[in-house]
Amino acid sequence: MTTTFNKCLMAGALPLAILLSSSAFAQESKGQGEVEVLNWWTSGGEAKALGALKDKLADDGIGWQNMPVAGGAGTNAMAVLRSRITSNNPPTAAQVLGYDAQDWADRDALSSLDDVAKAGNWDKVFPQPIQRFAKSGGHWIAAPFEIHSTNWVWANTSMMDELGIEQPNTWEEFIASMKKAQDAGHTGLAYGGQPWQDATVFENVVLATGGADFYRQAMIDLDPKALDSDTMIKSFDRFRELLQYKDDNSPGRDWNLATAMVIKGDALYQIMGDWAKGEFLNAGLTPEQDFMCFRTPGTQDAVTFNSDLMIMFKNDDDQQQSMQRTMAEIIGSPEFQITFSQLKGSVPARTDLSSDGLDACAKRGYEQAKTAAESNTLMGSMAHGYAAPAGVKNAVFDIVSSFVNGNMPSDVAAEQLAMAVQGARS
Numbered sequence: 001m002t003t004t005f006n007k008c009l010m011a012g013a014l015p016l017a018i019l020l021s022s023s024a025f026a027q028e029s030k031g032q033g034e035v036e037v038l039n040w041w042t043s044g045g046e047a048k049a050l051g052a053l054k055d056k057l058a059d060d061g062i063g064w065q066n067m068p069v070a071g072g073a074g075t076n077a078m079a080v081l082r083s084r085i086t087s088n089n090p091p092t093a094a095q096v097l098g099y100d101a102q103d104w105a106d107r108d109a110l111s112s113l114d115d116v117a118k119a120g121n122w123d124k125v126f127p128q129p130i131q132r133f134a135k136s137g138g139h140w141i142a143a144p145f146e147i148h149s150t151n152w153v154w155a156n157t158s159m160m161d162e163l164g165i166e167q168p169n170t171w172e173e174f175i176a177s178m179k180k181a182q183d184a185g186h187t188g189l190a191y192g193g194q195p196w197q198d199a200t201v202f203e204n205v206v207l208a209t210g211g212a213d214f215y216r217q218a219m220i221d222l223d224p225k226a227l228d229s230d231t232m233i234k235s236f237d238r239f240r241e242l243l244q245y246k247d248d249n250s251p252g253r254d255w256n257l258a259t260a261m262v263i264k265g266d267a268l269y270q271i272m273g274d275w276a277k278g279e280f281l282n283a284g285l286t287p288e289q290d291f292m293c294f295r296t297p298g299t300q301d302a303v304t305f306n307s308d309l310m311i312m313f314k315n316d317d318d319q320q321q322s323m324q325r326t327m328a329e330i331i332g333s334p335e336f337q338i339t340f341s342q343l344k345g346s347v348p349a350r351t352d353l354s355s356d357g358l359d360a361c362a363k364r365g366y367e368q369a370k371t372a373a374e375s376n377t378l379m380g381s382m383a384h385g386y387a388a389p390a391g392v393k394n395a396v397f398d399i400v401s402s403f404v405n406g407n408m409p410s411d412v413a414a415e416q417l418a419m420a421v422q423g424a425r426s
């Protein structure tokens, strides 16, 4: 194991606070018969969904040591994971997103899940866009929990009714409805000013403005001509227009607190991935009654997705290896895929399941993801590690957040975006 992990040492300074906290974590080693799972599922809905895995493992006599690292989209969690590995103390397993899974596989750090995948027929039941990230060199290296998608709007039904707002289908209607809420003294858009949230909203705007082909050229192919184009300038213009409807307390706000604004009736909408639905459900609310879900106007024909993957670290301990296999088996099983998504807000990553047990939003989401996969409009989310490797993603975060927090003109932002992406690639 030492050799494997020495190969994995990663360059790059980590923030001191993270290094300090990780040395504290390093003291806690996994107990006998227990798995240690690093994750960033710390909100109410997220923790409940994670609890379903803990319970399933307990049924198999496997103990649980949670290793939560707060911070949406896993940015902090990934820094802690790197330092755990640098200090030669990997957890049993970790929640990661697409390109990060590939990165750990390239570093030869991961256990193969081929046996479990073969027994569970994973090649047949998980769609290609997920396999592209959960396999490396033809081998399964991760167990997919679900499919999340980022192009959703979550809306407060009572406020819509009270203000006579119909579900908006176009960008113009969307903006007009937020203006109505604002004029009535509410916040139009519940917004969390953190780089990954800025980027999540921005990718919605890019897709709504340029359509699926443009999204792919700019965010996935990273074509400089698309990044610094009139369409990108228009996307930044629209993004600026949207930002007028956030409130003054948005800087630094966590995503689930923004969701709570919609839940409580302080804000009309939140643009966020469907993990936000997990918060509504955890608050006892019913989709399409107490709250509405609809695709961000202008993005109805496409789905920007991410999928949480569980990777298992190489290990010499037979018992740990066997528990890793059991955990992978559970995550990939039909029952767990449904149970987990019912709590998390996502849809199953497996495409062979009945949607009967899913709620109204997820039923639609599951069909939309399948249709999008067939029509090649199921596209990786930039903000959530499925469009480009971490270096490029972070470069995009920097420009988008500078735009949100300053007065950068749209044409300058587009130019800087193209330059930053190019710099991160070279």
Ligand code: BGC
Binding pocket: 040, 046, 071, 072, 073, 074, 097, 148, 255, 275, 306, 307, 308, 384
């Ligand atoms: C993950 C979700 C998580 C969300 C907020 C996303 O990147 O895929 O599982 O709920 O971040 O933390």
